[in-house]
Amino acid sequence: MSLIEINDLKVHYPIRGGFWNRIVDNVKAVDGVTFNIEAGETYGLVGESGSGKSTTAKAIIGLEKATSGTVMYKGKDVTKGENRRKLDYNHDVQMIFQDSLSSLNPRKRIEDVIAEPLRNFEHLDKEEEKLRVLQLLDIVGLDADALYKYPHQFSGGQRQRIGVARAVATHPKLIIADEPVSALDLSVQAQVLNFMKKIQRQFGISYLFISHDLGVVRHMCKNIAIMTRGRIVEVGTRDDIYNNPMHIYTKRLLAAIPETNVNHREEHRKHRLEIEKIYQEQQATYYDKDGMAFPLVKVSPTHSVALPPHLAKEFEQQSENEGVNV
Amino acid sequence: MKRDIEDVTSISAADLEKLSKEAAAEATPSRAKIMWGEFKADKPAMASLFILIFFILFVIVASMFINTPKMMETNLMGYYAKPFTPEYWLGADSGGRSIAKELIVGSRNSISIAIGLTIISSTFGICWGLISGYYGGMVDLAMQRVYDFMMIIPMLMTIIVIVTIIPHYNAITLTLILSIFYWMGTSRLIRSRTLAESQKDYVAASKTSGTGNLKIIFREIMPNISSLIIVDTTLSFAENIGVETGLSFLGFGLPMGTPSLGTLIANANDPENITGYWWTWFPAALEIIVLCLSISYIGQVMRRATNAAQRRGKQQD
DSSP: OOSEEEEEEEEEEEEEETGGGEEEEEEEEEEEEEEEEOTTOEEEEEEOTTSSHHHHHHHHHTSSOOSEEEEEETTEETTSHHHHHHHTHHHHEEEEOSOTTTTSOTTSOHHHHHHHHHHHHTOOOHHHHHHHHHHHHHHTTOOGGGTTOOGGGSOHHHHHHHHHHHHHTTOOSEEEEESTTTTSOHHHHHHHHHHHHHHHHHHTOEEEEEESOHHHHHHHOSEEEEEETTEEEEEEEHHHHHHSOOSHHHHHHHHTSOOOOGGGHHHHHHHHHHHHHHHHHHHHHHBOTTSOBOOOEEEETTEEEOOOHHHHHHHHHHHHHHHHHO | OHHHHHHHOOOOGGGHHHHHHHHHHTOOOOHHHHHHHHHHHOHHHHHHHHHHHHHHHHHHHHHHTSOHHHHTSOOGGGTTOOSSSSSOTTOBOTTOOBHHHHHHHHHHHHHHHHHHHHHHHHHHHHHHHHHHHHHOHHHHHHHHHHHHHHHHSOHHHHHHHHHHHOSSOOHHHHHHHHHHHSSHHHHHHHHHHHHHHTTSHHHHHHHHTTOOHHHIIIIIIHHHTHHHHHHHHHHHHHHHHHHHHHHHHHTOSSOTTOOOHHHHHGGGGSHHHHHTOGGGTHHHHHHHHHHHHHHHHHHHHHHHHHOGGGOOSOOOO
16 A cells, blocks of 8 residues: 555646636646655656646645545545644654745744744653654764754755755655755755765655656656646656656656756757657647646556556557456 | 664763763853943943943932832922032922922833833734734734724823723822833734744644644744844833933823932923923933933944844854
């Protein structure tokens, strides 16, 4: 059984207007997202800005109200606040934020920042709590002298590690990492990512890793979902996505990864332009008339793609035939 | 679960004392220290602080030794007595009452009312603004309509009417009546900052850490708008001295027989007093100017202390 199951999650924001301030339309930030996160794995959620990745994450952790759909954890729907409280949900599910500075209260010392979840969930006495904070600081590679400092006295990488320390403090089962390294420079990115991996091995934590950096996602994640305009367009293992992308949006996204090999610069450029051309040509067929992606179709046991209806039919027949063969 | 964390780190209970000492040595200076450094760097503010503290203590202590009802008795022998005489340091008014004594008791009354009014109205305004801004939505809508309603009431007129129709009132009831009408400005100011502040990630982080709403409001958000609160509170204290004084000047403040800075300044209503008997109103007017200036100097220093970019004191971190 999966650790957490997200089923047809929707988050719509009403647009109000007209006389009486009625709801005239909805912004479909997240529109029917379904995926499962297994225990101990890293699940990647990739997409451009405004594709609804962060909103999905916030709806899962309970910061954003879900319009419809369920998030099942331990057999309970945790989109309801009541269930979250009953399960001590935030004891098991924590979050790492993108902006390390604004996610740490500038008026609190590091000790209080890291101890906050401990105070709410574990109720240790003062000595034990301080010891635990020191141990957490040690795990994230910071010295004990950080204890009484304020967040602004640290560098970006150190701050993000403090954020990680806070997230692992209660020993959660799932950490939602909302673009945890996109505000950091490359060397620090590697540092924080490796360190997140190390913690995962040690504690068996699952991550929901949100990013728009495909290189980082490749390094971190086993399963990946590509999101655009509030819907998932392609789901698969790392191999499926990187070696056999089927949706034009995924192809375009992959083509956008910068190549460091300057010798083949012209070829890469040609390749990119080709993909872009295909994208512009086929855009109309891959999205429905409202500009939304089509429902997902299974193309292999691990791989699903939001294919347009005519291609989808082909695959369905194919899989039926295979079913008969088996 | 605890074992897991201990498996990964070499730190154990034995190191606790050593490490906390290390941490304490590197600790950032406290807010109080920073504020004191800031006062030391600004001489006028330092002088203002001492003037204000000394003056408030002086009028409170000195007024204990003054028998107010006796002081307020009319004494024909002292009719407009000149100042700087052994019996009347600052002269006397038309009733032969010592201006010096009236000034001390009056200052105590006025300042106590201003302090009480500031505490009550600011506390209420801050809570109102914080809660309204943090919860937003329907709560905000309802609370802001109450605010709007209070704003459209003509404040001064209503206070005068209430004071006139209440048969017996004293300094405390007057403070409470004034408090009803002086919390709105603060609440709106605090609400606007809270709206911005509650969208920040650290509030979301607190929520995911399982902290309750009230604790987030008062322990997370409030410290972050403390600079605004401090500045607003000091300035409204200066303003509130004026509120009671103004009412008493108009004759609707403290009941007859209770001296206040306002009643002393009201002596200036008589043109003859302005030209001939300046000592009846001048000391009180001077006192109000000095007090308000001091408070605004102190407010400036406090604002600078809470904003690292504006500090003038020695850098301590």
